[in-house]
Amino acid sequence: MNRVLLSFLGCVLGFGFSASSLHAAPPPSSTLKGKPLLFVTGKTDPGEPNDDAIVRQHLEQLGFEVTTVDASVPSSAASGMDLIVISSTADAHELQTKFAQTSVPLFTWNTFDYPNLGMTGPQLHQDFGVVDPIQHYAESFSILYGYGANTTSSISRAVGLRPQLFGTLYLEPGSVGWGNPGPGATVIADFEGKPQRAAVFTYEREASLADGATAPARRVGFYLADGNFHLLTDVHGPAANDPQVRRWAIGLKLFDEAIRWAASPPQAVEPYDPAALDARIRRVAHGKKVLFVERVNAGEGREADEHTVADLRSLGFEVSIADQTDPQSRADGEDLVLISSSCSKYKLANKYVDTTVPLITLEALYSDALHFSGRDRYVDYGEHGEEKESDDPPDNYLDIVGAWHPMAAGLPPGLVKFTEHPGVLKWARPLPDAIVIATLPNAPDQRAIFGYPKGSVMADGFVAPARRALLPLDNPSYDDLTAQGRALFDAVVLWSIGGHGRR
Template sequence: MNRVLLSFLGCVVAFGFSQPPLQAAPLPWSALKGKPVLFVTGKTDPGEPNDDALVRQHLEQIGFKVTTADASVSPSAVSGMSLIVISSTADAHELQAKFAQTPVPVFTWNTFDYPNLGMTGPQLHRDFGVVDPIQHYAESFSILYGYGANTTSTISRAVGLRPQLFGTLYLEPGSIGWANPGPGATVIADFEGKPQRAAVFTYERKASLADGATAPARRVGFYLADGNFHLLTDVHGPAANDPQVRQWAIGLKLFDEAIRWAASPPQAVAPYDPAALDARIRGVAHGKKVLYVERVDAGEGREADEHTVAHLRSLGFEVTIADQTDPQTRANGEDLILISSSCSKYKLANKYVDTAVPLITLEGLYADALHLAGRDRYADYGEHGEEKESDDPPDNYLDIVGAWNPMAAGLPAGLVKFTEHPGVLKWARPTPDAIVIATLPNSPNERAIFGYPEHAVMADGFIAPARRALLPLDNPSFDDLTAQGHALFDAVVLWTVSGKRP
């Protein structure tokens, strides 16, 4: 392999790749050997950098069997391919949407092709953009620094990504692409700590794309430009013994792990089947203890609390009721905490924030205290339909954007009737470490159902001591849930009480 040796803090940083410990989800590297890849490239002006030959060489050294084509390639050329890789040198206007609905994974750093693929909206400088040293000289230095936005995804764990800065490229002003992807995306790394300036982002198969379509296969966007693949940071020799340098020089490692994830089989999704879901949750519920926190003297919502508890008990959970004013020690020995929306944030007084017990809150206004979201009400969290407290009308639909995850109960992407009648629905804006399942209709930034895996980085840098989830039920809404709404409730309970991995 050709390597460009890079001097970094007196250490040697070079183009190449180092394999991390194998993870359970992606294919082993050996399984990638011989897989066919369509590499879509273009030409650059004479004298302009073009690293497409190096990329092809690198892919072949991983073991892929690479076929190169230009933007005029027929969509039928993807037949039999395991992966499509699209370079920024390919003409996005000629590519148009020819690969948008292909059921073959796509890995791309062609920023102007993101809208064609549905990975971002269509507006330059708002939905996507390119930084280059000619037009943005000062900014072209800032893009040398990425930020670990997500630490719990398969790619993040394989890389060992942390919520801190890392080196994207070698120290010289360069060009990169950024994206503002849709709510169904996972932002792995970003620039300047802004998820709306994503450097590396993914869509799982069946996730909702930015244009409202459903991803037919895995999609990855990466920050490269025409001629800087050889500048991706990596570490070799004595430098590899320094853990700080290893965590800094991860550009090529990110590239490799994102490629491996894209080429690996997607997560299996069980179809919507309430009876099967009921059987699964009953199998898990037996012997599990649930602490149901409510306002014991509640007026509105009292009957719904009783019915929620009865439902959990009917599934096999052992449910204990605690008042909102009871001490946090009530959670000792429990397997799940469920906070009713009849509770008052004031009376809860920061309880259960740091307990290492999985937790679901139905009270969306407690999102800031639990570090599910930031502190700015109406910007970081809020509600639709609350009289005198919301400018938004009542609603009873949710927009499923994370159909790939079991919390979605097998429901397809798109609108689902959550309650029978319009009412109050809560929402919050979590960090990129959250798994977003549903948003409020026509409000993609207002996330109504989401979960944080254990050890995820939550708002304020708080590390999730166990799984955390938000369900948008208001005080009396449990009794108004549709069949699909009940399935979502049970699926979120099942995910939260089960396991430690996303």
């Protein structure tokens, strides 16, 4: 399908294309105007499509000052730049790890360069892949449709992304790339509703990359290929008045907002400072009411429950105690519900699932009922170290993968000693709307600390009525927390109750 015909169809249907004269050039963004951008490109075989010139024109229309280079450029060329953009036409074998450690934000649709940059693992077809109509003709039609995986990130909000299908490209089967990013990434959109086939994904600065390194600046992976930028969906004219069409034809808008996010300053990370964190939570705690749900008169974990309540009260919270069998109405008027791991899922009986009060659970085995994860125990949620319940040995370390977020308490990426002694640690596998802070060591799919923002999409299509978070504490583990573990506990409480407004 040639571009003349596409332009005609665009006029008839109300869709626009970035290469079409029918589509007005986007106004320069005041936040992007004058920013220097390094555009890394390559050559394609004669007769093969190459949209690099169109992309460059579009980037200039957004306000960037673009310098075009090829893959042979030294990494020093990034010095003084505000953004690096790498096209799929650049030779990934020649690029190698050239820009992996640069502190300049980077945006790429060079799928084969994802492993070089640490954005995915190295295994083709498993960690990353390209759908090409020559090899995958039928599948190349399915990639015309993306799925909104995340609804709460700034990119998602800017484009009005919803957990539903949207048009990635316009009606012509072609090549696209996908990646299976690490747990520190945010999957914005995916193909076929599979987060491991991410179409658009991001890493915030200080987030852990798939190879265990730390992102030195923002990173974005996008689904384009050599010659289909001009096919990104867009809408203009009378069709723009239809809200469903506006939400469908967002390919170009998604590209622009992801570019804008990449080139914007990252969130400031407050360094680990237990004294400052203690002072902050004490300020927030004043007048706040916490409902602590426990198994009253429990054996194991009773002393830890008592100490948890005492510590919350010492911070200034007004704490009420509810038994696991009490009605959910106990949460009315509270500012936070904290569910102890001494509770039994059987006795909780789906309580607090739909409460409009922010909630933290220390019991990951309640994850399926709370819509934190899917329903398959040992696959979607589980625990390490539980006798006769787990193949995994006890542990006391967590791997911080979301150091950029306030819930990480300023701790650096990598392993942190969570409890003094190895014991039972809980985990679950949340949906892409969750903000993942920590995983279990050597188990990136087993997320130990994460939070769902209010309004995010949880498992089973459930929408979070307030913030939701998981902490992986077993019944007696509270008393065994290290100083870093206590800081993580306090930081999650602070975020959950709204003491830190970012996401």
